[in-house]
Amino acid sequence: MAKLFNIFIDSTGELNKAQREKYDIDYCPMGVSIGDGEEVPASLDYDAGYSLEDFYNALREGKRIYTSQVKDRVFEEKFEASLKEGLDVLYVACSSALSASVKAAEKVAAGLMEKYPGRKIVCFDSLNACYGQASQAIKASEMRKEGKTLDEVVAWLTENRLRFNQFCTVATLNYLKAAGRVKASAAFFGNLMGVKPIIISDAKGNNNAFKKVKGRKNSLLEIVNLAKEAAIDIEHQTVYILHADDPETADIVKEELLKVCKPGDIYVGTFGPIIGATTGPGTVVIYVYGKEVTIGA
Numbered sequence: 001m002a003k004l005f006n007i008f009i010d011s012t013g014e015l016n017k018a019q020r021e022k023y024d025i026d027y028c029p030m031g032v033s034i035g036d037g038e039e040v041p042a043s044l045d046y047d048a049g050y051s052l053e054d055f056y057n058a059l060r061e062g063k064r065i066y067t068s069q070v071k072d073r074v075f076e077e078k079f080e081a082s083l084k085e086g087l088d089v090l091y092v093a094c095s096s097a098l099s100a101s102v103k104a105a106e107k108v109a110a111g112l113m114e115k116y117p118g119r120k121i122v123c124f125d126s127l128n129a130c131y132g133q134a135s136q137a138i139k140a141s142e143m144r145k146e147g148k149t150l151d152e153v154v155a156w157l158t159e160n161r162l163r164f165n166q167f168c169t170v171a172t173l174n175y176l177k178a179a180g181r182v183k184a185s186a187a188f189f190g191n192l193m194g195v196k197p198i199i200i201s202d203a204k205g206n207n208n209a210f211k212k213v214k215g216r217k218n219s220l221l222e223i224v225n226l227a228k229e230a231a232i233d234i235e236h237q238t239v240y241i242l243h244a245d246d247p248e249t250a251d252i253v254k255e256e257l258l259k260v261c262k263p264g265d266i267y268v269g270t271f272g273p274i275i276g277a278t279t280g281p282g283t284v285v286i287y288v289y290g291k292e293v294t295i296g297a
Helices: 017-023 052-060 072-084 101-115 130-145 150-163 174-179 216-230 247-260 273-279
Strands: 005-010 025-028 031-034 065-068 088-093 121-125 164-169 195-201 207-214 238-243 265-270 284-289
Touching: 005 072, 005 130, 017 025, 017 130, 025 072, 025 130, 031 052, 031 273, 052 065, 052 273, 065 273, 072 088, 072 101, 088 101, 088 130, 088 150, 101 121, 121 150, 130 150, 130 164, 130 238, 130 284, 150 164, 164 216, 174 273, 195 216, 207 216, 216 247, 216 284, 238 247, 247 265, 247 284
Parallel strands: 005 025, 005 088, 088 121, 238 265
Antiparallel strands: 031 065, 164 195, 164 284, 195 207, 238 284
């Protein structure tokens, strides 16, 4: 069956090279600079002049990491290449509450669709990031393989995007606070001694620090329990556990998850540079498909 459209994510989509090849998904890189260094692509493969180790060591040393949205020219190059092949485009974007990339893409798309009459570019706001976003792109790829049209895929994603649940805890809120990427009250920020936040992607796509738990171990148990409660048919889905250069903690989360349920599969991976810089070392998150998110609606 001939492919009708290409699928893109961005640097918050987190799919590694093997996954991108498996699902035939490309990505539009955002930008990142370390300290006073020049801006380079925010590579999901850490192959743009810095290694994963270099990146997290810089964070731990207190160097400021600057991030930027996808450049217009990147969208233009990627999208137009598809249109020239006679293929439409689906861009599954980072939440508009976290990045302006989707808005930039919409502007580029409008110009290209005028240039290529009859072709379609859909810039879809996932209202999520990381594997909340990536899982939507994977689902789109699976539906495409089944022969579903672009319109059918977008309709399904629109109906179900709030079912991609995120449960996250961070070692410190300082990185999210500095980046302006978390929704929480001043009182929340002012009372975190020995307390760890639990963060979800809410119904409007914000990182919402909606509760606090005493102690690091309890915060890990809490995200496991929340994931179990939210998941639907967990025995037949892949659960994604991502971490910010903290594989030991990710392994603890995996072990605790296996004590309370039996997922069809568990994937454990490391954040790319955008989410790593935004959340900081020690962050760990679980993604499951399940009940619709209503917090923040």
